Amino acid sequence: MELKRLNDNTWEIPKQGEMKxxxxxxxxxxxxDSVRSDLTLEQAxxxxxxxxxxxxxxxxxxxHQGYGFxxxxxxAFDLDEGIISPGGxxxxxxxxxxxxxTDYTEKDVTAKRRELLAEIFKEVPAGVGKGGVTKLSQxxxxxxxxxxxxxxxxxxxxxxxxxxxxxxxxxxxxxESTFISRRALERGLPQLGTLGAGNHFLEIQKVDRIYDxxxxxxxxxxxxxxxxxxxHCGSRGLGHQVASDYIQSMEDKFGIKDLPDRELINAxxxxxxxxxxxxxxxxxxxxxxxxxQMIAHWVRDVFKxxxxxxxxxxxxxxxxxxxxxxxxxxxDGREKSLCVHRKGATRSFGPGRMEIPEAYRALxxxxxxxxxxxxxxxxxxxxxxxxxxxxxxxxxxxxxxMSRHEAIRRFRGEQIRDEMAARGIELQSTSWKGVAEEASxxxxxxxxxxxxxxxxxxxxxxxxxxxIGVMKG
Amino acid sequence: MEKYRILxxxxxxxxxAFGATLEEAFVHAALATxxxxxxxxxxRKIQSFSIRVQxxxxxxxxxxxxxxxxxxxxxxxxxxxxxxxxxxxxxESQHELRAVFWGDTxxxxxxxxxxxxxxxxxxxxxxxxxxxxxxxxxxxx
Numbered sequence: 314m315e316l317k318r319l320n321d322n323t324w325e326i327p328k329q330g331e332m333k334x335x336x337x338x339x340x341x342x343x344x345x346d347s348v349r350s351d352l353t354l355e356q357a358x359x360x361x362x363x364x365x366x367x368x369x370x371x372x373x374x375x376x377h378q379g380y381g382f383x384x385x386x387x388x389a390f391d392l393d394e395g396i397i398s399p400g401g402x403x404x405x406x407x408x409x410x411x412x413x414x415t416d417y418t419e420k421d422v423t424a425k426r427r428e429l430l431a432e433i434f435k436e437v438p439a440g441v442g443k444g445g446v447t448k449l450s451q452x453x454x455x456x457x458x459x460x461x462x463x464x465x466x467x468x469x470x471x472x473x474x475x476x477x478x479x480x481x482x483x484x485x486x487x488x489e490s491t492f493i494s495r496r497a498l499e500r501g502l503p504q505l506g507t508l509g510a511g512n513h514f515l516e517i518q519k520v521d522r523i524y525d526x527x528x529x530x531x532x533x534x535x536x537x538x539x540x541x542x543x544x545h546c547g548s549r550g551l552g553h554q555v556a557s558d559y560i561q562s563m564e565d566k567f568g569i570k571d572l573p574d575r576e577l578i579n580a581x582x583x584x585x586x587x588x589x590x591x592x593x594x595x596x597x598x599x600x601x602x603x604x605x606q607m608i609a610h611w612v613r614d615v616f617k618x619x620x621x622x623x624x625x626x627x628x629x630x631x632x633x634x635x636x637x638x639x640x641x642x643x644x645d646g647r648e649k650s651l652c653v654h655r656k657g658a659t660r661s662f663g664p665g666r667m668e669i670p671e672a673y674r675a676l677x678x679x680x681x682x683x684x685x686x687x688x689x690x691x692x693x694x695x696x697x698x699x700x701x702x703x704x705x706x707x708x709x710x711x712x713x714x715m716s717r718h719e720a721i722r723r724f725r726g727e728q729i730r731d732e733m734a735a736r737g738i739e740l741q742s743t744s745w746k747g748v749a750e751e752a753s754x755x756x757x758x759x760x761x762x763x764x765x766x767x768x769x770x771x772x773x774x775x776x777x778x779x780x781i782g783v784m785k786g
Numbered sequence: 787m788e789k790y791r792i793l794x795x796x797x798x799x800x801x802x803a804f805g806a807t808l809e810e811a812f813v814h815a816a817l818a819t820x821x822x823x824x825x826x827x828x829x830r831k832i833q834s835f836s837i838r839v840q841x842x843x844x845x846x847x848x849x850x851x852x853x854x855x856x857x858x859x860x861x862x863x864x865x866x867x868x869x870x871x872x873x874x875x876x877x878e879s880q881h882e883l884r885a886v887f888w889g890d891t892x893x894x895x896x897x898x899x900x901x902x903x904x905x906x907x908x909x910x911x912x913x914x915x916x917x918x919x920x921x922x923x924x925x926x927x
Contacts, residue, residue, distance in 0.1 A: 350796075351796050377796045377797055378795075378796050378797065379797070380798070380906045380907075380908030380909075380924060380926065381908065384797060403926075404903045404904040404906075404926045405903055405926075496857060499857075499860075499861045500857065500860040500861060502861075503860070503861065504860065509901060510898070510900070510901035511900065511901035511903070511927055513901075549860075550856070550857075550860035553856070553903045553904045553926075554857075556904060557849075557853060557904050557905070560907070561846065561849075564846075565842070574908065575845075575907035575908070575910070576906055576907055576908045712797075713796050713797045714796065715796070716794045716795050716796060716797075716800075717799065717822070717900065717927060718792045718794065718795075718799070718822075719794060721899075743897075743898065744897050744898060744899040745899075746897065746899035746900075747898075747899040747900065750899065750900060786901075
């Protein structure tokens with residue numbers, strides 16, 4: 314596909330054919346090569362054809378092919394003229410990342426990391442087919458869908474301070490449980506408080522490099538060697554079922570004949586079906602917030618048990634990277650409310666936005682970008698420029714370059730474990746074959762992804778961390 | 787004839803499943819789906835579920851059929867090993883599928899290596915090619 318080079322890291326698909334706006338891709342030449350190897354660009358172009366899309370169809374540096382929308386796609390729609398699309402959010406609604414800081418240093422933890430990991434593995438259910446430890450009734454589940462992480466805090470999992478340091482304070486206010494199918498509820502019941510499998514993980518990390526000491530300090534990070542905890546998971550089967558249900562009911566209502574791809578199915582945002590999906594999606598977002606809140610609580614308990622006390626295990630932040638939100642942005646010099654879809658993209662609000670915690674408001678929000686298994690992860694800060702460049706969004710991770718099947722063929726989980734051990738990283742998983750699927754060689758270079766994010770100004774580098782203990786679901 | 791073939795896909799799972807009949811291709815699509823999560827030929831066939839789904843077209847029928855696997859996994863910890871007595875009836879805008887799933891409940895004694903989150907319509911194709919049927923599916927992982 315023809316691409317216009319705007320600068321080293323920015324490429325445009327000019328408006329053509331059915332496109333209502335151009336598409337803009339943020340990638341270095343190296344990242345662009347992998348973006349071009351699959352259908353990412355065609356999908357970004359298809360998104361640009363949807364009703365009510367504003368400004369541009371954006372593609373983040375870690376983008377790869379999704380279904381309908383690309384992963385790493387950002388698109389904002391007018392609330393009156395525009396649409397909402399389950400494919401623009403993804404199946405794992407509010408897949409996201411939570412980061413905890415601690416006062417422990419590498420010295421405190423290194424000798425005990427195996428024990429810590431083994432205990433976390435016992436406390437946090439992970440892997441496919443592992444139900445949660447909590448026995449819920451449907452009524453309690455519905456309460457969780459409305460209250461999100463607030464429910465978890467009310468029930469003894471963590472503190473109010475955690476809520477302050479969570480996007481939406483851990484609760485999307487527009488959530489309703491009425492429009493969620495019985496099947497989705499049934500899938501959600503046994504899975505609350507579980508990590509899941511696939512690319513989901515929990516890591517004990519150490520600070521490896523600080524790029525911006527002043528910003529790092531505000532986020533609670535003071536020195537190299539400081540220990541952090543990262544939790545990456547989502548809304549489990551409940552979210553997947555909500556997505557699937559609404560893709561099918563939107564098809565029933567609106568048909569698929571005008572769509573270039575069946576997974577681009579959508580509904581006008583203000584239509585009753587559009588609103589039902591939006592409110593159900595908010596409920597699934599809340600389920601995922603509660604999920605990460607509970608897991609974080611158990612991790613704190615383990616640290617306390619193994620290391621004697623857990624002072625200062627404060628939450629840095631919790632971000633969603635599969636979500637649609639109503640936000641105010643400036644389009645053609647006018648501020649308006651839009652429905653911003655981020656599918657495999659992280660919000661990166663800069664200074665002054667009221668949505669971010671007061672403690673960070675003068676600086677910008679923390680942006681948490683997990684790497685692939687055994688590689689670096691990053692903490693960035695949102696920028697003012699990201700508003701006009703990507704509706705305040707940046708990358709969400711490394712992004713795959715190799716299929717899971719190919720990874721299983723090429724790598725052995727046990728060998729990956731040994732290689733990581735040689736680098737001082739302890740690994741626990743429910744499946745070695747699952748470890749092979751997630752081999753870091755199957756992913757893009759996360760260092761390159763965040764470098765581009767920093768250079769373009771979508772999110773600026775603050776801290777790099779490396780894992781010392783990895784629990785893979 | 788080979789039952790199914792896993793195809794390269796950057797992030798998700800993609801496969802072609804084949805059958806002498808449409809029914810057989812659907813059975814093989816179910817096995818292909820679970821092959822992304824566990825080795826179906828290692829699961830004992832000691833528990834069964836009768837399933838019944840409907841679809842406006844064959845694509846929707848296939849999607850709902852494969853979704854049953856994920857639903858039973860999440861709600862009953864059920865691991866599929868085989869599909870028996872699969873019958874597709876109806877035509878045009880009203881298709882119905884009935885089948886019996888055989889397998890075992892997961893209790894930690896099987897290795898599960900992948901997580902299929904959802905069945906998608908992306909690049910879905912159901913075709914009759916000369917003497918056999920072929921279905922292509924992409925699942926979200």
